[in-house]
Amino acid sequence: MSRRALSRRTLMAGTAAAAATAGLTGCLQNPSPGGSGGGAVNRYTEGDVPGSGTVTILGAFGGQEQEAFEASLAAFQKESGITIQYTPDQDFTTTIQQRVGAGDAPDIALFPQPGGLFDLAENVTPIDVFLDYDQLNSTLIPGFLDSARLQGRVMGAPMRMACKSLIWYPKAAYDAAGYSTSPATMQELIGIGDQIKASGITPWSDTWGSDQATGWVGTDWIEEYMLRVHGPDVYDDWTSHRIPFNDERVVQVFDLVGELLKTEGNVLGGVDTMINTPFSEAPLPLFENPPRAMLVRQGNFVTGFFPEDVLANIDTEVGVYAMPTWEGGFEGQPILGGGDLAALFNLNDDSAKVMAFLTSDKFGAEWAKAGGWLSPHKTFPQENYADETTRSIAKIASEAAVFRYDGSDLMPNAVGGGTFWTNMVEWLQGTKTSQQACDAIEASWPA
Amino acid sequence: MGIMKDGRRRSLAAMITMPILVILWSIPTLGLLVTSFRTREAAATSGWWTSLWNGGWTLSNYEALLSGSMGTSLINSVVVAIPATVLPIMFAAFAAYAFTFIEFKGKDLLFILIVALMVVPIQVAFQPMLDFFGPRGLGINGQFVAVWILHTGFGMPLAIYTFRNYMASLPHSVVESAKIDGASHFQTFWRLVAPMSSPAIAAFATLQFLWVWNDLLIAKLFLGGGANRTVIVDLQQMLGTQGQGQEILTAGAFLSMIIPMIVFFSLQRFLVRGMTSGAVKG
Numbered sequence: 001m002s003r004r005a006l007s008r009r010t011l012m013a014g015t016a017a018a019a020a021t022a023g024l025t026g027c028l029q030n031p032s033p034g035g036s037g038g039g040a041v042n043r044y045t046e047g048d049v050p051g052s053g054t055v056t057i058l059g060a061f062g063g064q065e066q067e068a069f070e071a072s073l074a075a076f077q078k079e080s081g082i083t084i085q086y087t088p089d090q091d092f093t094t095t096i097q098q099r100v101g102a103g104d105a106p107d108i109a110l111f112p113q114p115g116g117l118f119d120l121a122e123n124v125t126p127i128d129v130f131l132d133y134d135q136l137n138s139t140l141i142p143g144f145l146d147s148a149r150l151q152g153r154v155m156g157a158p159m160r161m162a163c164k165s166l167i168w169y170p171k172a173a174y175d176a177a178g179y180s181t182s183p184a185t186m187q188e189l190i191g192i193g194d195q196i197k198a199s200g201i202t203p204w205s206d207t208w209g210s211d212q213a214t215g216w217v218g219t220d221w222i223e224e225y226m227l228r229v230h231g232p233d234v235y236d237d238w239t240s241h242r243i244p245f246n247d248e249r250v251v252q253v254f255d256l257v258g259e260l261l262k263t264e265g266n267v268l269g270g271v272d273t274m275i276n277t278p279f280s281e282a283p284l285p286l287f288e289n290p291p292r293a294m295l296v297r298q299g300n301f302v303t304g305f306f307p308e309d310v311l312a313n314i315d316t317e318v319g320v321y322a323m324p325t326w327e328g329g330f331e332g333q334p335i336l337g338g339g340d341l342a343a344l345f346n347l348n349d350d351s352a353k354v355m356a357f358l359t360s361d362k363f364g365a366e367w368a369k370a371g372g373w374l375s376p377h378k379t380f381p382q383e384n385y386a387d388e389t390t391r392s393i394a395k396i397a398s399e400a401a402v403f404r405y406d407g408s409d410l411m412p413n414a415v416g417g418g419t420f421w422t423n424m425v426e427w428l429q430g431t432k433t434s435q436q437a438c439d440a441i442e443a444s445w446p447a
Numbered sequence: 448m449g450i451m452k453d454g455r456r457r458s459l460a461a462m463i464t465m466p467i468l469v470i471l472w473s474i475p476t477l478g479l480l481v482t483s484f485r486t487r488e489a490a491a492t493s494g495w496w497t498s499l500w501n502g503g504w505t506l507s508n509y510e511a512l513l514s515g516s517m518g519t520s521l522i523n524s525v526v527v528a529i530p531a532t533v534l535p536i537m538f539a540a541f542a543a544y545a546f547t548f549i550e551f552k553g554k555d556l557l558f559i560l561i562v563a564l565m566v567v568p569i570q571v572a573f574q575p576m577l578d579f580f581g582p583r584g585l586g587i588n589g590q591f592v593a594v595w596i597l598h599t600g601f602g603m604p605l606a607i608y609t610f611r612n613y614m615a616s617l618p619h620s621v622v623e624s625a626k627i628d629g630a631s632h633f634q635t636f637w638r639l640v641a642p643m644s645s646p647a648i649a650a651f652a653t654l655q656f657l658w659v660w661n662d663l664l665i666a667k668l669f670l671g672g673g674a675n676r677t678v679i680v681d682l683q684q685m686l687g688t689q690g691q692g693q694e695i696l697t698a699g700a701f702l703s704m705i706i707p708m709i710v711f712f713s714l715q716r717f718l719v720r721g722m723t724s725g726a727v728k729g
Contacts, residue, residue: 060688061687061688062683062684062685062686062687062692063684063685063686063687063691063692063695064687064691064692065687065688065691066684085673087671087672087673088672088684089667089672089683089684090683090684090686091667095667095668098573098574098577098668099577101574101577101578102574102577102578102580102581102582102583102588103578103581103582103583104577104581104582104588112688278491279689280491280689280690280691281491281492284488284491284492301688301689301691304687304689304691305689305691307488308486308488372687372691
C-alpha cells in the first residue's frame with residue numbers, strides 16, 4: 001500500500017513500529033472499559049465537546065479515488081449536517097508529521113500504514129474511547145485491529161482494504177489452453193507455469209520499478225512465501241524481529257522465490273526488465289494478442305492499471321484466484337494485505353460521528369461502485385461492488401484462514417521502507433546471494 | 448559566408464551547432480507535448496516518437512484535467528507568484544541601494560550576514576515557521592500572506608547580493624552628480640538606480656517567478672491542499688494511491704507551463720532593452 005508516498009521521506013522513526021509489533025502479541029485483550037486487561041478507559045460521551053459542524057480529513061489519495069471517497073460521504077453529510085473537507089497529499093507521511101508538529105493536525109487522518117500512525121500515537125485518540133470496539137471487531141476481517149494496536153490500545157480503524165495475494169490471468173487465452181483456475185498448491189501453480197513455458201509463452205510478468213521505492217514488489221513475494229511456507233506464527237516473529245532477519249527459514253524463502261523469479265524464461269524479459277519496468281505495467285503483456293505472459297501476482301489495486309477496454313469488460317477479460325498454499329507448509333489459505341487506517345486527532349461530537357461512519361460497514365457503497373476499493377468488513381454488502389471480479393476478491397479476502405498485514409509496513413521504516421527494498425533489488429540482480437541479502441537487512445535493523 | 452550587422456563574419460560552427468543544440472534542448476518538451484495527447488496504455492507500451500504510426504491519440508487527458516479545479520488553482524498560482532516576486536525585489540532593491548551608496552556603521556558586517564543567510568536551506572526553517580504561522584502562533588497558515596512572507600524572506604538574500612553587485616558596477620559618477628544636483632536618496636533610487644538596474648531586476652524576477660510558480664513544497668505546507676491550492680499542488684493531488692492518473696500529469700505540466708512562458712518571453716524583451724539603453728549619455 002502506498003509505498004510511493006512512504007518512500008519520499010524516511011522520517012518515520014522505526015523504533016515505535018518495532019515496539020508496537022512487539023506489544024502486539026503480548027497484549028491482545030480487548031481494551032474496552034471494564035475489561036480485564038489494562039486500566040479502565042475514559043469513554044467519550046456525546047455532548048462532551050460540541051463540534052463545529054466541519055470535519056477536516058487528510059489522506060494520501062487524490063484524483064478519481066478522491067472523487068469516489070467524497071461521493072461515499074455525500075449522503076452522510078446531508079443527513080448529519082456535518083461538512084467534511086478532504087485534502088489529499090501524496091506526501092502524506094511527511095505532511096501529517098509536520099502538521100501535527102505545528103499543532104495544526106487535521107481532525108481525522110487516513111494512514112496508509114500503521115508505522116506512521118504509531119509515530120504520532122501520543123496525539124491520537126485510541127478508538128476504544130469513542131467507538132464500539134466489540135461491534136467493530138465482529139464485522140471486520142480478523143487481524144485488522146491488531147495491526148493498529150500499540151501498547152494494548154487500538155489507535156485507528158480501517159476504512160479501506162488492500163488484498164495482495166492475488167494471481168491475475170487473461171481469461172480467454174488461459175481458459176482456451178485449459179490451465180487450472182484453482183491450483184491447490186504453489187507447486188501446482190509453478191507446474192502450470194512450466195506448462196505455459198512449454199507452450200512457448202513466458203509464464204510470469206512481474207515488474208518492480210517504483211522510483212525510489214523499487215523493490216517493494218519483491219518484499220511482497222518474500223512475505224507471501226513466508227506466510228505460506230512457514231505459517232503466520234513464524235511470520236509474526238519475523239516481522240516483529242523475534243527471529244533475526246537472516247534466520248535460516250527466511251534465507252530458505254529467498255531461495256524459493258529466487259527459484260521462481262530468477263529461472264531463465266520464467267519471467268518476461270528477465271531480471272533487467274523486471275527492475276526497470278514500472279510495477280504498474282506488469283499486467284499489460286497479458287492483454288496483448290496473443291498474450292506475451294499469462295500470470296501476474298499483484299494486489300487488487302492493479303486493476304487501476306489495466307487498459308481501458310479490458311477494464312470495461314473486466315469479468316470476461318480477466319480471471320483472478322488466490323495465491324495458493326505451499327505444499328508441506330501452512331495448511332490454511334493465508335492472505336496478505338493492507339489497509340488505510342482512520343485515526344482521530346481532534347475528538348468532538350462531529351469528528352466522532354464521522355469516524356463511526358467511516359469505519360463502519362455502511363461506508364463505501366459509492367466507492368465500491370466506482371471500483372478499486374474493498375471494504376475491510378466481512379458484512380459489507382457484496383452487491384455494491386461493480387463487477388464479479390471485485391466480488392470474488394472480496395470473497396477471497398473474507399474467507400481467508402489467516403489475514404496478515406504487509407510485513408514491510410510493520411517493520412521499522414529503516415528496513416521496511418529502506419534496506420528491505422534495496423537488498424531485494426541487489427538480490428534480484430544477483431550481486432547478493434540470499435544469505436548476503438538477509439545478513440545485510442539484519443545488520444540494518446535498528447537496535 | 449555572410450557578414451553580420453556589426454561587421455564580424457558569420458561563424459560556420461555556430462550556424463551548425465546552434466540549431467542542433469536548439470533541437471536537442473527541445474526534444475524533452477516535445478516528448479512531453481506528444482505524450483500528453485496519448486493514452487496511458489500507449490504511453491506505457493511504446494515511445495512517444497512512434498506515435499505517428501502507432502496511434503494511441505486521445506484528448507481525454509486534457510478533458511480530465513479541465514473538468515477538475517485547474518481554473519481556480521491557476522488563478523491561485525498567479526495570486527501567489529506575483530506578490531512573491533514583487534515583494535522581495537522591492538525590499539532587496541532598497542537594501543542593495545543602501546549597501547552600495549549609503550555609508551553607515553556595520554555595513555560590511557551586515558552585508559556578510561545577509562550573504563551568509565543564502566546558505567541556510569529553506570527546509571530547516573519549515574518546522575519552526577509552520578509552528579509560528581500555525582494555530583499556536585499567528586494563525587495565518589493556509590492563507591496567501593504566509594507564502595508571500597516565506598518567499599520574500601528566502602528570496603531576499605540572493606536578491607540583495609545580486610542587486611548590490613550590479614549596482615556597484617554602475618558608474619558612481621552618475622549618482623554623485625545627482626547628489627550635487629540636490630537629489631534625495633529617494634529620487635536617486637527611483638530616477639536613476641532602479642531604471643539602470645532593470646536588467647538585474649528583470650533577470651532576478653524571471654528566476655524568482657519561475658521558482659515560486661514551480662514550487663511544490665512551500666505551497667503544500669503553508670497553503671495546503673484546500674481552496675487556496677496552487678496549480679502544482681493541484682496536479683499532485685490528481686494522483687491516486689499507487690500513482691494512478693499519471694497520464695493526466697503530462698497534460699497538466701503543459702498547461703502549467705503556459706503562464707511562466709508568457710512571463711519569461713515578456714520579461715526577456717524587457718531584459719534586452721534594459722541592457723541596450725545606456726545610462727550615461729551626453
